[in-house]
Amino acid sequence: MLRHPAPKDSTTLAMFLDAAILVVIAATRWHQLRHHDQQVAAAHQTLIHLQAAYDQASAEPLAALASRRPPRQTVDRHIRQLRQVIPDHVDQIIEDPAFDALTTALAEAEKAGHNASAVLTQALSQRALGNAHSPARALPWRIRRLADRHVPGPRAQAAAHAHNTAAPSTAPRPEQSQTRRR
Numbered sequence: 001m002l003r004h005p006a007p008k009d010s011t012t013l014a015m016f017l018d019a020a021i022l023v024v025i026a027a028t029r030w031h032q033l034r035h036h037d038q039q040v041a042a043a044h045q046t047l048i049h050l051q052a053a054y055d056q057a058s059a060e061p062l063a064a065l066a067s068r069r070p071p072r073q074t075v076d077r078h079i080r081q082l083r084q085v086i087p088d089h090v091d092q093i094i095e096d097p098a099f100d101a102l103t104t105a106l107a108e109a110e111k112a113g114h115n116a117s118a119v120l121t122q123a124l125s126q127r128a129l130g131n132a133h134s135p136a137r138a139l140p141w142r143i144r145r146l147a148d149r150h151v152p153g154p155r156a157q158a159a160a161h162a163h164n165t166a167a168p169s170t171a172p173r174p175e176q177s178q179t180r181r182r
Contacts, residue, residue, distance in 0.1 A: 105139070
């Protein structure tokens, strides 16, 4: 009989697989630079298998995250932050079914006292999104790992809260306030 892992186990597995994917991508690039063709081919095969395992393992925890989607005002603020930090990928991310999980991860990071834009920028520095299988599916785990690693002190939490809740300095452009299409 097939045993399904508990939701917490699935979350841990999804986070582990996401990290393993990052390691395999780095190894692939290292071998490419040294023209190790067999190792590159093996790394590509490994990456395909890891992505398939990740897709399966992440479905339930991403759905659980998405079910805790923050209020519309918070989602709109996160869309503005995404437009500032990663303008080239924002439409792809907003249209992705995992977008709600991403906004939840950002909201939870904020609740822990992090500046959402800073955590998002850090998460993006781990791997460029140009070749990401699904940016909206990878970013929640990166954000959660970063938010769990370092809990800001009270002053940093207060500053992050002030920054995260501040109204935008200018009226949002029409495309910034656009609601997500389903």
